[in-house]
C-alpha cells in the first residue's frame with residue numbers, strides 16, 4: 517500500500533476557536549483517522565493552522581479534498597506532499613497543539629527559531645521550516661502529561 521505525507525497551513529474561522537469547537541473537531545478526527553489509518557498533528561498558532569497528515573495515499577487524498585472544502589477554515593496552502601513509507605507522526609491518529617498554551621521557555625525557543633507574526637509563533641510558508649516546526653511540535657506533544665498515545 518502506498519503511503520504519503522501531506523502538510524498544509526490555513527486560517528481558522530473565529531467560530532472554530534470558540535468554546536469546545538476545535539476539541540470536538542479533533543475528537544471526531546481521531547475517530548475517523550483511526551479507521552482509515554491516518555496519523556498526524558494539528559498545530560494552532562494565533563489563528564493559523566499547520567497540519568500534517570500521513571497514511572494510505574487514497575485515504576489522505578480523500579481527506580485532503582474534504583479539508584479543502586471545509587468552511588471552518590480558509591486560505592488552504594499546500595506546503596508539501598510526498599510519498600513516504602515511514603510515518604513520523606504515528607503516535608497520534610490526530611492531536612492538537614495550541615502554541616499559546618505551551619510553557620513560556622518552550623515558546624521562547626520556538627519564537628527564536630521561527631519568529632513572531634502578530635504576537636504568535638510564525639507558521640512558516642516553506643516546506644522545510646514547516647516540517648521543522650511540526651517535528652518540534654511532535655516533541656512537545658510527546659512530553660505532555662496525560663496525553664493519550666496511540667498504541
Ligand SMILES: Cc1cc2nc3c(=O)[nH]c(=O)nc-3n(C[C@H](O)[C@H](O)[C@H](O)COP(=O)(O)O)c2cc1C
Nearest residue numbers: 544545546548549565567579582583586588589610
Ligand atoms: C483544520 C481542520 C483539520 C481537520 N482534520 C481532520 C482530520 O484529521 N480527520 C478528519 O476526518 N477530518 C478532519 N477535518 C474535518 C474534515 O474537513 C471533514 O469535516 C470531516 O472529515 C467529515 O467529512 P464528511 O462528514 O464530509 O465525511 C478537519 C477540518 C479542519 C477545518
